[in-house]
Amino acid sequence: MTIFTFPFMQYALLGALITGLAAPALGTYLVQRRLALIGDGIGHVALTGVAVGLLTATSPVLTAMAVAAAGAIAIELVRARGRTSGDVALAVLFYGGIAGGVFLVSLSDGNTTANLNAYLFGSPLTTSRTDLLTMAVLGGLVLAVTLGLRPWLFAVCQDEEYARVSGLPVRGLNLLLAITTAVTVTVAMRAVGLLLVSALMVVPVATAQLVASGFRSTQRLAMLIGVAVAGGGVAIAGLSDTAPGATIVLLAIGLFALVTLASAVRRRWQRTRPEPPEPVRPPSRVVLTR
Amino acid sequence: MSVSTIPMVSKPMSVSAPVVEVDRAVAGYHDRAILHGVSLRVHRGEVLAILGANGSGKSTLLRALLGLLPLTSGSVRLFGAPLPQFRHRDRIGYVPQRLGAGSGVPATVNELVSSGRLPRRRFPWPWGAGDRQAVARAIAAVGLADRGGDRVDTLSGGQQQRAMIARALVTEPELLVLDEPTAGVDAESQVAFAAVLREFVAGGGTVVLVAHELGPLAPLVDRVVVLHEGRVVDDRAQERRP
Numbered sequence: 001m002t003i004f005t006f007p008f009m010q011y012a013l014l015g016a017l018i019t020g021l022a023a024p025a026l027g028t029y030l031v032q033r034r035l036a037l038i039g040d041g042i043g044h045v046a047l048t049g050v051a052v053g054l055l056t057a058t059s060p061v062l063t064a065m066a067v068a069a070a071g072a073i074a075i076e077l078v079r080a081r082g083r084t085s086g087d088v089a090l091a092v093l094f095y096g097g098i099a100g101g102v103f104l105v106s107l108s109d110g111n112t113t114a115n116l117n118a119y120l121f122g123s124p125l126t127t128s129r130t131d132l133l134t135m136a137v138l139g140g141l142v143l144a145v146t147l148g149l150r151p152w153l154f155a156v157c158q159d160e161e162y163a164r165v166s167g168l169p170v171r172g173l174n175l176l177l178a179i180t181t182a183v184t185v186t187v188a189m190r191a192v193g194l195l196l197v198s199a200l201m202v203v204p205v206a207t208a209q210l211v212a213s214g215f216r217s218t219q220r221l222a223m224l225i226g227v228a229v230a231g232g233g234v235a236i237a238g239l240s241d242t243a244p245g246a247t248i249v250l251l252a253i254g255l256f257a258l259v260t261l262a263s264a265v266r267r268r269w270q271r272t273r274p275e276p277p278e279p280v281r282p283p284s285r286v287v288l289t290r
Numbered sequence: 291m292s293v294s295t296i297p298m299v300s301k302p303m304s305v306s307a308p309v310v311e312v313d314r315a316v317a318g319y320h321d322r323a324i325l326h327g328v329s330l331r332v333h334r335g336e337v338l339a340i341l342g343a344n345g346s347g348k349s350t351l352l353r354a355l356l357g358l359l360p361l362t363s364g365s366v367r368l369f370g371a372p373l374p375q376f377r378h379r380d381r382i383g384y385v386p387q388r389l390g391a392g393s394g395v396p397a398t399v400n401e402l403v404s405s406g407r408l409p410r411r412r413f414p415w416p417w418g419a420g421d422r423q424a425v426a427r428a429i430a431a432v433g434l435a436d437r438g439g440d441r442v443d444t445l446s447g448g449q450q451q452r453a454m455i456a457r458a459l460v461t462e463p464e465l466l467v468l469d470e471p472t473a474g475v476d477a478e479s480q481v482a483f484a485a486v487l488r489e490f491v492a493g494g495g496t497v498v499l500v501a502h503e504l505g506p507l508a509p510l511v512d513r514v515v516v517l518h519e520g521r522v523v524d525d526r527a528q529e530r531r532p
Contacts, residue, residue, distance in 0.1 A: 032395040152413070155405040158397060159389065162457070165356050166409045167379030205395065213441055214398035 003238045011132050012124035012191075013234050016248065018139040019191040019200060020230025024208075024222035025146040026184045027201030029177060032157045032215070038075065040198035042185050044094040045071030047101030047194055050119045055108050060119065061134055061186055068182035071097060076178040080171070122193030122245025124234060131190055138187045145180045146219075153177060154215055191230065192245035200226060203252040210263045229255060307370030308333050309465050309496045310355055315364035317354045323362065324350040326520040334464075337487075337497040337510050337530065342517035348500045351517065352469055355498070356384060368465070380409035383458030385468045389442065389450060396441040399453050403429055406457035428456040431489070433482045448479025455486060466490060468499040472507060480506045 003009050023039075030038055049067030053060030071093060078089045105116050118126065127135075146153070156163045156173045164170050188197040208221035233248030310332040318324040324347045332338050342348040353359040355366050357373050366373040369381060383406075403425050404417075411421065429438050432452035437445065442453055451471070458466060466487075472480055484506045491497060491510060504511060509530065516524035 028395055034394045036394070148414075151405065151408060151411070151417075154397070154401065155408055158402070158405060159386070161358060162384060162386065162405075163408075164358060165379065165382065165384045166406070167377065168408060209395050213396065213439065215395055215401050218395050 004235075008125055008127070009234075009238055011127040011129065012238070012244065013231060015124050015127045015132055015135050016191045016230040016234045016244070017227055018135050019188045020204075020226035020228070020248075021223050022139040022142040022146075022184055023188050023197070023200035024204040024226040025219060026142055026177075026180055027205045028215070028219040028222055029146070029153055029157045030181065031202060031205045031209070032154075035079075036202045037198060039181060039185060039201040040195075041075065041090060041094045041097075042068050042072050042182055043189070043194035043197045045097035046182070046185050046189065047116075047119070048097050048104065049101075050116065050189075050194070051101040051104035054115055055104050061131070061189075064119075064189065065138075065183060065186040067097075068185050069179050072178035072182040073175060076174050080174065118193075119189055120193050120195050121243065122189070122191055122196060122248075124191045124244045127190055135187050135190065138183050142180055142184050142187060145176065149173070149176075150216070150219070158215075192248055196245050196249045199249040199252060200230070203249070203256050204229065207252070207256040207259050210259050225252070225255065307367070309336075309369060310498060311367040311370075312351070312355055313365045313367075315351070315354055315366060316362040317350060317359050317364075318362065319350075319359075324520050325354065327364065328517070328520070328522055329364075330515065330522065330525075332496060332498055334496055335491070335494055336513055337491055338499070338513045338515060339504055339507070339511045340498065340500045340515050340517060341502075341504075345519075346517040347520040348517050349469060350520075352467060352498070352500050356382070356467060380461040381464045383461060383463035383466045385451070385454050385458045385466070385471060387469045387473065389454065396443055398439050399429060399434055399442055399445070399456075400425060400438045402442050402453055403456045403460050406460040410461050424460050424462065428460040429453075431459060432456045432486055446476060446479070447474055448476040448483075451475055452479055452482060452486075455483065459486070459490070463495070465496045465498070468497070470501055471499055472501060472503070472505045484510065 004013070027036075027039065030036055046064040046068035049064035050060045052058075052067065053063035056063075074093060075090060078093075101116070117123075152168060152173055155166070155168060156170055156177075160170060163173075184201065185194065185197050188200055192200055204222040204225040205218065207225055208218045212218040212221050229252040230248050233251045234244050236242065236251070237244035237247040308331040310330065312328055312330040314327045314329055315325050316323055316327055328347070328351055330351075340348045340351060350359065354361055355368070355373075357366070357376075368376045369378065371377075404421075406428075407421050407424060410424075411417070426435075426438070429435055432455050434449065434452055434456065437449070442450060445453065455471075471483060475483065487497065487507065487510055497510075499507070499511075501507070511528065512530040513527050514524070515522055
């Protein structure tokens with residue numbers, strides 16, 4: 001355990017914990033809306049932003065956030081129009097994001113490709129103090145929006161039409177959710193990488209909803225699971241020298257499988273358990289008419 | 291200061307204005323008009339049923355008067371105010387035919403009904419005791435008092451609909467708009483629903499509902515409008531039975 005006395009390991013752990021807390025808090029809304037893969041799509045788009053940052057030697061986090069937010073707004077506008085062609089428009093945006101990122105990186109020289117890998121698959125062990133500060137501020141922002149505006153965001157994600165009849169600012173809330181998704185993606189990209197970011201938004205929520213009874217309890221439990229797998233994943237990766245991002249995600253999926261199995265067994269057990277026979281009360285009066 | 295000197299604060303509306311006023315409304319989807327100039331007035335305390343076959347435009351009319359579907363021409367006024375300027379959304383309770391698509395994460399009956407209270411809530415004021423009581427009252431009114439903490443997706447279709455009615459009632463609205471309230475609903479829920487509606491009407495509430503057939507609601511309805519191919523073909527009063 002002496003490895004955790006090194007600052008880089010502590011930064012990695014803290015960064016992962018922030019991600020583990022923020023990603024499921026936001027992901028609960030995406031899952032509720034059945035848009036579980038949208039985080040993945042925004043991750044693809046953010047890659048172009050990372051490449052712009054690497055190429056122009058500015059902070060990749062900031063450029064990634066700017067491009068991801070623009071992509072998220074575009075996706076939301078396509079979704080709000082609700083046409084069937086939206087599916088194709090999203091695909092074009094997603095693959096455009098990846099291709100744009102790889103293309104821009106190939107324009108630069110030398111070890112930028114290795115650098116790109118760090119953003120694709122996560123590289124928490126190289127988290128600097130400044131990175132950590134940025135993650136903390138952005139993570140706090142994500143939590144403030146997702147927890148502070150929960151009743152409004154819940155209403156819009158639960159039943160958008162009803163929210164509109166209620167006079168809620170539906171378009172504004174949707175755009176806010178889209179931008180917050182982009183911010184979450186950029187928070188999480190250091191810890192688990194852009195290709196795996198959606199896993200931390202979705203898998204803890206999928207696990208939590210198997211046992212929780214309501215929306216708020218699902219969100220809280222998902223955040224708890226997120227923190228547990230992120231912390232546990234970094235610890236395992238540090239001790240066994242495996243890729244931290246992948247370890248975190250595999251841990252989350254392992255827990256999901258375990259809980260799915262346990263709740264299936266519990267359901268079966270409840271079904272097979274003989275129920276006490278309901279007492280049959282005789283009717284108070286029986287009238288026979290012939 | 292004695293109680294009698296406190297000025298009564300009433301919501302801004304002119305007393306004589308109809309609750310709903312649709313004037314020569316034309317609306318439709320993808321450049322295809324479904325409503326061809328529908329005019330309709332609903333007065334305070336009326337229970338209006340809009341009947342018609344599939345495709346007659348009755349749901350389109352409902353969506354147009356709620357502002358969910360923009361009009362191509364014509365106008366809608368609610369409580370005397372033109373629809374685009376109408377802000378007092380807590381005066382309307384809407385019961386859609388089924389729950390929205392957002393069911394990827396479970397919600398409890400309490401959470402669903404609380405979401406209906408939002409028009410009464412001003413950001414960033416916290417949830418007050420009055421809001422909590424209103425939610426509990428609305429859930430009790432539809433006979434789900436013991437199911438408040440249960441997941442909505444574990445309720446029967448009829449119970450889900452009662453939960454949606456509670457969500458509509460939780461702002462204590464003056465106008466209730468219902469889309470096919472009796473379609474696919476079990477007998478127990480239909481009876482519970484008719485009782486809730488009767489109480490709402492007895493309190494002076496106005497109701498606009500769309501239906502294929504009236505069923506157990508027939509005694510409550512005091513006016514029937516029949517739509518056919520996007521036009522009003524019949525509009526007649528009928529006696530409400532207690």
